[in-house]
Structures are given as structure tokens and as C-alpha cells.
Amino acid sequence: MDSEITLWVDGRRETLSVDTRTTLLDALRERLGVTSPKKGCDHGQCGACTVLLDGRRATSCLTFAVANDESEVVTAEGLAEGDEPHPVQRALLENDGFQCGYCTPGQVCSAVGMLDEVKSGWPSYVTEDLDESVELDEDEIRERMSGNLCRCGAYANIVTAIREAAE
Amino acid sequence: MSDTHAPAHRPQDLDDAIAGGVGESPLRPDGTLKVRGDFAYSSDLWAENMLWGATLRSPHPSARIRSVDIGPALRSPGVHAVLTAEDVPGRNLYGLKDIDQPVLAEDVVRYRGEAVALVAADHPETARRALDLIEVDYEVLEPVVDAELAAHDDSLPKVHPGGNTVRYQPIVKGDPEVTADVVVSGTYTVGMQDQAFLGPESGLAIPAEDGGVDLYLATQDLHTDRKQTAAALDLDPELVRMTMSGVGGAFGGREDLSMQVHVCMLALRTGRPVKIVYDREESFFGHVHRHPAKMYYEHGATRDGDLVFVRAQLYFDGGAYASKTPVVVGNGTTLGVGPYDVANVSIQGWGMYTNNPPCGAMRGLGAVQPAFAYESQMDRLAEALDMDPVELRIRNAISRGDTTPTGQVLDYPAPVAELLRRVRELPLPEAPAAGAEPDIRDLPGGASNTTHGEGVVRGVGYGVCIKNICYAEGADDFSTARVRLQNVAGEPLAMVHTAAAEVGQGLVTVQQQIARSELEVERVNIHPNDTSVGPAGSSSASRQTYVTGGAVQAACRAVRERLLAITAERFGEPAAELSLSGGKIVSRESGVLADIAEVLGSEAIEETREYHHRETFPLDERGRSERAQVQHAFSAHRAVVDVDTELGLIKVVQLDCSQDVGKAVNPESVVGQIQGGSAQGLGLAVMEEIQVGEGKIRNPSFTDYLIPTILDMPPMNVDVIERGDPNAPYGVRGVGEPPTISSTPAIVAAIRAATGRDLTHVPVGPEHIIG
Ligand code: FES
Ligand code: FES
Numbered sequence: 024m025d026s027e028i029t030l031w032v033d034g035r036r037e038t039l040s041v042d043t044r045t046t047l048l049d050a051l052r053e054r055l056g057v058t059s060p061k062k063g064c065d066h067g068q069c070g071a072c073t074v075l076l077d078g079r080r081a082t083s084c085l086t087f088a089v090a091n092d093e094s095e096v097v098t099a100e101g102l103a104e105g106d107e108p109h110p111v112q113r114a115l116l117e118n119d120g121f122q123c124g125y126c127t128p129g130q131v132c133s134a135v136g137m138l139d140e141v142k143s144g145w146p147s148y149v150t151e152d153l154d155e156s157v158e159l160d161e162d163e164i165r166e167r168m169s170g171n172l173c174r175c176g177a178y179a180n181i182v183t184a185i186r187e188a189a190e
Numbered sequence: 191m192s193d194t195h196a197p198a199h200r201p202q203d204l205d206d207a208i209a210g211g212v213g214e215s216p217l218r219p220d221g222t223l224k225v226r227g228d229f230a231y232s233s234d235l236w237a238e239n240m241l242w243g244a245t246l247r248s249p250h251p252s253a254r255i256r257s258v259d260i261g262p263a264l265r266s267p268g269v270h271a272v273l274t275a276e277d278v279p280g281r282n283l284y285g286l287k288d289i290d291q292p293v294l295a296e297d298v299v300r301y302r303g304e305a306v307a308l309v310a311a312d313h314p315e316t317a318r319r320a321l322d323l324i325e326v327d328y329e330v331l332e333p334v335v336d337a338e339l340a341a342h343d344d345s346l347p348k349v350h351p352g353g354n355t356v357r358y359q360p361i362v363k364g365d366p367e368v369t370a371d372v373v374v375s376g377t378y379t380v381g382m383q384d385q386a387f388l389g390p391e392s393g394l395a396i397p398a399e400d401g402g403v404d405l406y407l408a409t410q411d412l413h414t415d416r417k418q419t420a421a422a423l424d425l426d427p428e429l430v431r432m433t434m435s436g437v438g439g440a441f442g443g444r445e446d447l448s449m450q451v452h453v454c455m456l457a458l459r460t461g462r463p464v465k466i467v468y469d470r471e472e473s474f475f476g477h478v479h480r481h482p483a484k485m486y487y488e489h490g491a492t493r494d495g496d497l498v499f500v501r502a503q504l505y506f507d508g509g510a511y512a513s514k515t516p517v518v519v520g521n522g523t524t525l526g527v528g529p530y531d532v533a534n535v536s537i538q539g540w541g542m543y544t545n546n547p548p549c550g551a552m553r554g555l556g557a558v559q560p561a562f563a564y565e566s567q568m569d570r571l572a573e574a575l576d577m578d579p580v581e582l583r584i585r586n587a588i589s590r591g592d593t594t595p596t597g598q599v600l601d602y603p604a605p606v607a608e609l610l611r612r613v614r615e616l617p618l619p620e621a622p623a624a625g626a627e628p629d630i631r632d633l634p635g636g637a638s639n640t641t642h643g644e645g646v647v648r649g650v651g652y653g654v655c656i657k658n659i660c661y662a663e664g665a666d667d668f669s670t671a672r673v674r675l676q677n678v679a680g681e682p683l684a685m686v687h688t689a690a691a692e693v694g695q696g697l698v699t700v701q702q703q704i705a706r707s708e709l710e711v712e713r714v715n716i717h718p719n720d721t722s723v724g725p726a727g728s729s730s731a732s733r734q735t736y737v738t739g740g741a742v743q744a745a746c747r748a749v750r751e752r753l754l755a756i757t758a759e760r761f762g763e764p765a766a767e768l769s770l771s772g773g774k775i776v777s778r779e780s781g782v783l784a785d786i787a788e789v790l791g792s793e794a795i796e797e798t799r800e801y802h803h804r805e806t807f808p809l810d811e812r813g814r815s816e817r818a819q820v821q822h823a824f825s826a827h828r829a830v831v832d833v834d835t836e837l838g839l840i841k842v843v844q845l846d847c848s849q850d851v852g853k854a855v856n857p858e859s860v861v862g863q864i865q866g867g868s869a870q871g872l873g874l875a876v877m878e879e880i881q882v883g884e885g886k887i888r889n890p891s892f893t894d895y896l897i898p899t900i901l902d903m904p905p906m907n908v909d910v911i912e913r914g915d916p917n918a919p920y921g922v923r924g925v926g927e928p929p930t931i932s933s934t935p936a937i938v939a940a941i942r943a944a945t946g947r948d949l950t951h952v953p954v955g956p957e958h959i960i961g
Binding site: 068071102176 | 215222233469631
């Protein structure tokens with residue numbers, strides 16, 4: 024069964040008709056040609072497909088496109104301001120926070136969403152003091168980024184980059 | 191010399207060499223695209239009018255195919271082609287070493303997951319459903335599943351007509367029967383590891399007007415892919431043009447063909463572009479894995495701790511097809527005693543066919559498995575001798591001038607003892623304060639809150655390894671580079687063109703750096719990799735900086751020579767007196783003569799060079815060879831672990847590494863390689879194993895096959911030393927593999943130190959700790 028939906032993708036309004044079983048990831052990649060979210064597993068296990076869905080990070084392979092009618096989707100591609108990369112992107116670049124780069128668009132969106140969660144005072148499983156504002160130390164970054172696999176093992180530099188971007 | 195003749199600038203007045211050359215860490219040229227999400231991986235490609243390909247795979251590890259009925263699939267709407275073995279235009283066989291694997295199975299299937307038929311359809315779902323409509327009548331056979339049995343039991347079915355042995359190699363040095371004061375023995379097993387690159391196999395084939403095909407893909411070696419694909423398609427290799435797309439990691443898993451021939455067959459049959467992308471489950475079936483191994487070891491030493499002998503039998507399970515099994519046996523046996531000087535050696539290695547999933551290349555090829563065994567043995571020996579395990583290793587460490595078990599004299603630095611001393615000196619993490627409430631984030635189990643410190647014990651362990659770099663045993667190992675220097679808008683621009691695969695290791699950066707240093711120009715572009723330039727060989731065996739680096743260096747020097755010759759003629763100065771510096775041509779006598787761009791004018795200088803490393807030679811029937819391998823690399827790890835002895839949970843608290851890289855062409859990338867390699871070694875140590883039962887993979891997903899997350903990977907102290915190899919360009923030594931090898935035994939040694947358990951299998955699971 025097909026349904027007509029509207030998505031705001033990286034600032035563009037897109038109207039499309041999708042099979043109701045289409046994931047948001049497939050709608051982006053195959054229907055709209057937005058390929059910056061990657062498919063590493065299609066099962067919510069790797070984080071490569073992470074986008075910002077109405078401002079919050081989400082694995083786009085785990086949600087149906089039809090469930091997100093009228094939603095705003097921001098991918099790694101939509102985070103840069105013109106030629107100027109987003110501070111998280113810049114920090115990853117400057118700290119060599121990737122190798123093959125396949126996980127990177129997902130890491131970028133996840134980190135941007137995560138920094139916003141921290142700013143809003145959301146605790147993680149490992150936040151010690153729930154009354155204070157979160158101190159974004161290495162343990163916090165690792166815990167909060169643990170949904171994004173990097174097989175190249177660029178984790179150490181990812182942590183450094185996120186710390187730098189958070190400043 | 192009077193003032194009037196003094197040149198305007200002396201060479202030393204010039205700004206020093208161009209920035210971003212050899213020894214620096216410039217940003218990756220593909221980095222901006224990668225962080226912005228604009229880098230096109232092979233799975234991102236799209237073509238007008240494109241169809242989707244899908245692959246039907248055998249559900250049985252061993253079966254005879256009685257019949258295949260494609261009729262219903264072919265008739266279903268949206269399906270454009272259904273192909274079987276009959277449709278393979280050329281040779282229905284391929285392989286990296288032995289050509290033994292069908293493109294599509296003919297009368298038998300030899301592993302669960304073997305490709306049997308192909309579909310092209312207008313939508314991936316249509317293609318997948320059409321696969322279900324293909325009816326294959328199988329006569330299921332008893333699979334061969336035990337490599338050791340296969341080596342010795344002739345009554346087992348033969349997986350291939352020629353028998354079940356892919357390669358048997360003995361290595362004998364000195365007196366294999368010698369005895370020693372202290373003898374320790376053990377049997378060790380290594381599970382099947384997956385490369386688990388994050389970007390699954392994918393390719394887009396576009397049929398061409400000339401009857402050929404253009405394939406855009408992710409691979410480690412364009413030319414070897416092309417050679418095998420052209421033979422299967424029965425096409426002139428010139429008509430099979432391959433272009434590299436973004437590669438989402440490789441680690442050995444992209445050395446063999448996967449979808450290459452399939453997607454080209456579908457495109458040529460339908461006359462339309464066809465794309466194949468594996469999903470994660472299919473990826474587990476669609477590429478080779480690390481060989482599982484069973485290894486029997488015996489070490490003998492004097493009471494003082496000098497190794498007297500090492501004897502071992504190594505069984506590698508190659509699965510259904512040979513792939514790199516011959517090389518695994520070669521590496522495993524020749525490196526089987528580790529980085530130690532041993533007078534008497536007897537090692538036998540078997541690489542076997544079974545009906546298990548095919549195994550082939552993965553980072554550390556053939557050296558990972560014995561390293562776990564020989565390092566475990568060194569710890570056992572240290573215990574038996576009541577010696578410090580690091581001291582025992584240092585005492586027996588191989589060094590320059592020593593002879594390997596194959597009789598090769600190491601004619602380059604081999605700083606094994608130094609690496610061990612250095613890694614031992616790296617700072618240790620603070621011990622958890624006695625009595626203080628520990629931070630659960632730092633304990634095994636982490637935020638799952640499984641312990642507050644009760645039952646948790648700490649251990650420290652060491653591991654050191656040896657890995658051969660580049661192809662070995664007589665292979666002509668070379669790479670090709672084309673370098674073009676031209677004037678673009680008044681600036682000199684160098685273009686480097688090779689077929690060498692950038693798989694994330696940073697090869698494009700290294701090529702730029704070499705060109706900058708050799709040509710003293712700032713702007714260096716990397717031409718997309720394709721088959722319109724000569725072969726580069728595979729991005730494997732830690733060889734690309736060595737061989738492709740060498741080819742780029744040679745091509746740049748040839749360009750420089752021509753540029754200087756032109757300058758010499760124009761300015762009437764001897765070419766030998768000229769050099770390049772900071773974009774200018776400088777004469778020793780008279781200083782700056784001209785800008786490079788000026789001399790080039792509208793002419794471009796282009797040169798193509800091959801780089802071949804020193805010749806290697808095959809092993810004889812006793813495993814002797816004057817030079818079996820061109821270079822060896824070494825790394826040492828120290829691991830600190832906390833183990834929850836009640837639940838069997840392990841946390842690697844710190845993992846440190848000292849490695850000799852000869853010359854760090856790009857120090858930042860070197861550290862990245864060491865961290866990434868160590869992460870994969872950690873995965874093998876404590877979590878990664880493809881579970882195979884009766885020939886079938888039980889855990890083909892990231893839910894059940896776990897790889898290290900950012901929480902699993904601890905902080906590392908990385909200590910890089912540069913003891914140049916005089917035979918290699920810039921003195922480089924391969925970097926990528928050693929850290930994958932020595933990390934695993936170090937972590938297991940640390941778990942042993944914490945728990946007192948024997949631990950003879952990797953990965954170590956909770957069942958090994960609490961059972
Ligand atoms: S592709 Fe969505 S989490 Fe892996
Ligand atoms: S950079 Fe390759 S998976 Fe992260």
C-alpha cells in the first residue's frame with residue numbers, strides 16, 4: 024500500500040508516495056537520493072544511518088517513512104552552513120576521527136544530537152549527579168556515543184573531536 | 191666572489207620545504223567529503239534506468255544440485271533476468287591463488303551461502319521475492335566440518351576432486367628431535383573472525399556500447415578483480431573497466447570476488463545498469479573470513495630461559511574454497527615461532543578444504559592465529575621457569591642479523607627487545623583505590639550495573655609479534671604510478687594516478703605527501719583509481735605505502751629528472767647542480783632560476799613507473815628459503831584488564847602499544863592504524879566469533895556477532911619508533927597489521943593473570959572464566 028507523505032530533508036520540502044513498509048532510511052537513500060545516511064546493518068545495530076529527526080538523533084533504518092509525515096530530517100549533508108562544515112564535522116576532520124569514513128555521517132549526526140541532549144541536561148546511564156548539569160567527560164562521551172560502531176576503530180579520535188567540538 | 195654576481199636568493203633563503211610532505215600529518219584529501227556525507231561509497235551509486243541484482247545462495251553446506259527451475263521466477267512481473275551457471279559466458283571458476291570457486295554453482299554446492307542463481311529486477315524487493323520462486327532440487331550430503339580430521343582421515347568425502355588438502359608446509363630448522371630442560375606444551379584454538387567492514391559489498395555495472403562493461407565498485411585490488419571477472423565473462427580485460435568507488439572498510443574481506451562477476455553478467459544480459467548491494471546478513475555469507483585454527487605447540491628451554499626448540503602442528507580451516515589459504519599456511523608456518531631466535535624448529539601447517547564458510551584474507555593474515563598460541567606458550571614457559579614473562583621474551587627476542595626458521599637472515603632492524611622494554615615503561619593506569627566506591631562506568635559490565643567492584647580482579651599481560659610485509663614466497667610484487675606535472679593557472683600541479691585502493695588507511699594522503707616532498711609542489715591531486723593505469727596490487731599485507739609509495743616516489747623522480755633536464759638546457763646549467771625547492775628550481779651556483787610553473791609553461795611532464803621490491807623465493811620442501819619474505823614488522827602490546835570473576839565479564843582497562851614503523855610517513859595515520867588494528871585484536875580476544883555449527887553460520891548479524899564499540903575500546907598509549915629499513919622507500923615498514931596481531935595475546939595474558947585460568951581459545955567468553 025502506498026501513502027503520500029511530506030518530509031523536510033536538509034531544508035528542502037519533499038513530497039513522495041511510499042510503500043508503507045519503506046523505512047525512512049530507504050526513502051531517503053533510494054527515493055530522494057540523499058545518501059549521506061549509510062546502511063551498515065538495517066537493524067538498528069550500527070548507527071551508520073543516524074539522522075536528526077525533528078532535532079533528535081534517530082536510527083533511520085528503524086522507523087518507517089510513513090510514520091514521519093511532516094517531519095524534519097537533517098542528515099550530515101544538511102549540517103554544513105554552505106562551505107563551512109558544522110563544528111562537529113570540522114573537529115572530526117581535524118582530529119582524524121575516521122578512516123574509511125563509512126560510519127562518519129552517522130557519527131556526526133549522533134554527536135550533534137548528543138551535544139544537544141547534554142545541553143538540555145539529559146542524563147545518560149552513567150551520569151553521576153542527576154541534579155547538576157552534565158559534565159561531558161570521556162566516560163560520558165563514550166557512553167552516549169556507544170550506538171555508533173566504527174570498525175576502523177577511530178574511537179579515540181572521535182572522543183577527542185567531540186570534546187573539542189563541545190567547547 | 192664579488193657582490194654583483196651574488197644570486198638574488200641563496201637556496202637557504204628560501205622558505206623551507208613545501209608543507210604537508212613526508213613525515214607530516216596533513217589532513218586527508220578525502221576528509222572533507224567524508225565528514226560532510228558527500229563521499230560516494232559504492233552503495234551510494236545510482237544510474238538512470240537501473241535494475242537491482244540479487245543472489246540465491248545455497249541453504250546447505252554440502253549438496254548435489256539435481257535441478258534448478260527458474261521458470262516461475264522469470265515469469266514474475268518486474269523480473270528482467272534470472273541466471274544460473276549455464277549463463278556464465280566464460281570460465282565458471284575464479285580464485286586468488288587456486289582457481290577453484292565457481293561463479294555460480296554447477297552440480298554441487300560446497301558451503302552454506304554459495305551463490306547458485308542471480309536475479310535482476312526493477313526493485314530490490316521484487317528481486318528478493320523472485321529468488322524465492324527459483325526452485326532448486328538439492329540432494330543433501332554429509333558436510334566435512336573438521337579441518338584436523340580432514341587432514342588425516344582419508345575416508346572423509348573429498349570436498350574437491352583433488353582431495354582436501356589445499357597446502358601442507360613443513361618448516362625444519364636445526365635438530366627437530368632435540369630435548370630441553372624445561373618443556374611446556376599446549377593446544378590452542380582461534381575462532382572464525384569476520385572483517386565486518388561497515389560498508390557492505392556493492393557494485394554498479396553499466397553495459398557499454400563496445401560490448402564491454404564498466405563496473406564501479408569497492409574493492410582492494412582493481413586489476414586482480416578485473417582479471418578474474420574478464421575470464422568469467424569471456425571478455426578482453428580491456429573491455430572490463432573498473433573504477434573505484436568509496437570503500438567502507440576492507441581488512442582483507444574485499445580481496446576475493448563477491449558481486450563483481452554477478453553484477454556484470456546481469457548488466458550484460460539485460461543491457462541495463464545493474465546494482466547489487468549486500469545486506470549485513472548476506473555480507474556474512476558473501477565474503478571470506480579469518481581462518482579458524484587449531485594449534486599444538488611444544489616449547490623447550492634451558493633452565494636459564496633460552497629457547498631450545500619450538501615444535502608445532504597448525505591446522506587452518508580454509509572452508510569450501512582455497513582463497514588465500516596457501517598464503518595463510520605460508521605465513522602461519524614461517525612466522526610460527528614468533529619474533530624469537532630459535533635454533534631448532536619443526537613446524538607443520540595444513541590448510542584444509544571443508545564445507546565450512548570459505549576463509550581467506552583478514553588483517554594479520556595467517557600470523558594472528560599462531561601469535562595467540564606462541565605467546566600463550568611463552569607465558570606458560572615463563573611460569574614453568576619462574577621468570578618474568580617480559581624478561582623471557584627479551585632474552586629470546588630476534589634481532590638484526592639473526593636467522594629465521596626458514597633460514598633467512600634479517601638484514602634490517604628488528605627491534606623486538608626494544609619494543610618490549612618500551613611498552614613496559616609506558617604509564618600504567620592507576621590501580622583502583624582500596625576501599626573507595628568504584629565508578630561503575632569503569633567496571634566490567636559498565637552501566638549495566640552488574641558489580642560495584644566485588645569479584646573484580648585486575649591483570650596485566652604482554653604480547654609481541656612478527657608479521658611479514660608485502661607479498662612473499664616468490665610473488666612478483668609491484669605497483670605502478672603515473673605522475674603528471676603541469677602548470678595550472680601559474681601554479682605547478684602534480685597529478686598522481688594509481689590503481690591502489692584507498693580503504694581508509696590514508697593511502698591518498700601518503701601519495702600526496704610523497705609527491706609534495708619529491709616535487710616540491712604544494713598542490714597534488716589524486717586521480718580516481720581505475721584500470722586505465724597499471725596494476726598496484728592489493729591493499730593488503732601492509733604493503734601499499736611500501737610498494738605504491740615506492741612507485742609514486744620513482745615516478746616523481748623521473749618527472750623531476752626531466753624537469754631539471756629542460757631547465758638545464760634552458761639556463762645552460764648542469765642538471766646535476768639543480769634541485770627543487772618550494773615550487774622553484776634552484777641552482778647550487780646561482781640560486782633560484784625559475785618557478786617550476788614557468789619552466790613547464792604549457793607543457794606537461796608525465797612519467798609512469800613500476801616499483802618492484804626485492805625478490806623473494808619460494809620455500810623448499812623443508813621450508814628453507816634464502817629470502818621467503820621481503821620485510822618483517824614488529825609490535826608489542828601491554829594490556830590491563832579487569833575481570834568480574836563471578837559473571838565472567840571482562841573490561842579491557844588500557845591497551846598500550848610500541849611499534850616500529852621504519853619511517854612514519856604520516857604520524858597521525860600511523861597512530862590511527864595502531865588504534866584500529868588494536869581494536870580488531872581486542873575484538874578477537876574477547877568478543878568476535880562467527881559461530882559455525884554443522885557448516886552453518888549461526889550469528890550473521892551485528893546483534894549476535896559483536897564488534898568493539900567505543901565503550902569497549904580503552905584508552906591507549908601508543909609509542910611509535912622509526913628504525914628504518916634500508917631496503918624500503920624512505921625506510922618504511924608496513925604498519926597496518928602488527929597491532930591486530932600482538933593485541934590479542936596481550937589481552938588474554940592479562941585475563942589469565944587476573945583469573946589464573948588456562949584460556950586456550952579466543953575469543954575468551956564468560957564461560958571460559960566461570961565454568
Ligand atoms: S543501518 Fe541503521 S543502525 Fe545500522
Ligand atoms: S571510519 Fe570506517 S567505520 Fe568508522
